[in-house]
Amino acid sequence: MNWEGMYTLFYKELKRFGKVALQTVMAPVVTALLYLLVFSHVMEEHVKVYENVSYTAFLIPGLMMMSIIQNAFANSSSSLIQSKVTGNIIFVLLAPLSYLEFYLAFLFASVVRGLVVGTGIFIVAMLFVSLPLHSALWLIMFALVSSAVLGTLGIIAGIWAEKFDHMAGFQNFIIMPLSFLSGVFYSIYSLPDFWQSVSRFNPFFYMIDGFRYGFFGVSDVAPLFSLLVVLSFWLLLAVFTLIILKKGYKLRD
């Protein structure tokens, strides 16, 4: 393993988003808080999802997880598409880095960005409402695995996309709908049977449901089952990503 090479690529990716923290960290935190203010103001008195849990409290883990996964995706995907379009991806491809090192460096950077944004939302949200903490372990596990899934999806999208338009399509037609329709704003039990069944095919639902369990100790699905679903999804995506990286798909023509 080229440990220093991999660490350098990881560190470069961290610095990249750190240099534009206003856009990569502050903006998603503010967006999540706006969602929180608007939805809690409108829905607080009308919706009760779990016993003894206010709607505002219910909403915060969902918003945190939505931001974690969207930012994990944005980190790897935007870095790769920018590097490809500007051509500076060549400096990584010329280096003695294996496809595994390439994958892990981008993955870890995505996970860190997801966690930084999620933590930021948590800290600011705590100013508005106090949240219970049922299990930090479940919280951390779901945050890590979920951001790993989206970081990997971001790598796939970044490799596949040839222009920013492709990336916008991937983000707006796949990532956004899957994250908005995953139970961020509601419990799937409030949906008609058909849509409940459809939701169970959305892996993002398990990420949010399991993450919420870490706070409240209640969830729509058993957290272990959710974790297994998310882990399996990650494994599948990771294998696919490593295969295309090894083949050099759209990187080493």
Add this chain to the structure above:
Amino acid sequence: MQAAIHIDSVHKHFGTVHALKGMSLTVEKGEFFGLLGPNGAGKSTLINIIAGLTRMDSGSVSVMGHDVVSHYRQSRQHLGVVPQELVYDPFFSVREILQIQAGYYGKGKNASAWIDALLEGLKLTDKADANMRALSGGMKRRVLIAQALVHKPDVVILDEPTAGVDVELRDSLWEFVKELHRDGHTIVLTTHYLEEAESLCQRIAIINHGRLIALDTKDALLARGVGKTSTVSVTLAEALLKIPEELASRIKCVDGERIEFILNRDTDTIISLIDGLRAVGAEILDLRTEDADLEDVFKEITGQ
């Protein structure tokens, strides 16, 4: 002796285009080697295969004895590539970029002194902390050279390094590259400026349509051209109203009173040229002959 670069029967297709058709050549250690060819000849594809940026369909390539596919880590450690395009990461300063690049090769911890030396050598010291976006094109080109050298490779490939660079910078770049060569680096140069290849390279390969069509020392290649044609430049007292028919096919260019002719040494003589001009009443003020240069050889071999 181990070759710096060894290329053996390399084929590469892009869809239906057969970009490299069994390319084989060897660059010896310590050579200043020129790789010439018209646009689309396959030069960049070949360089990309050596650098691991493009996968070959068949054949083998090694850098300092290390196969670029099976032992890519070692081969890439020995290779520095200066890309043709002015590419850079807009997020970082010059020093950060060099530090990062050294880190990719596992040499980031002790790179500071060497980075300072590179910045000094390439006259970039005062721009070390400037963002890449703030640099001129020439400075960006120098950063690309520093990036290619930051891991101290034995073999350096420069893909058209002076394209779009002003004369002053071009001269200083060549001085730097010559110094690298004197220090024992193997240099592979592709360029459209044939006079550069002529003045710098010891051996030159000419490729066209994915095939190696000439590989020889510079002197041997030039001798090929001298044997067949020569250029004769004639200055007349007045511009000719009509070019004599027997000379028209030999004309290379006409600029008022000055006419350049290309003569075939086997069939044409300067005397017959002078006689032909005098026959139409031309008064010759000056006449110069030029030996073939690499451009003539290149045109002759590639049929351009």
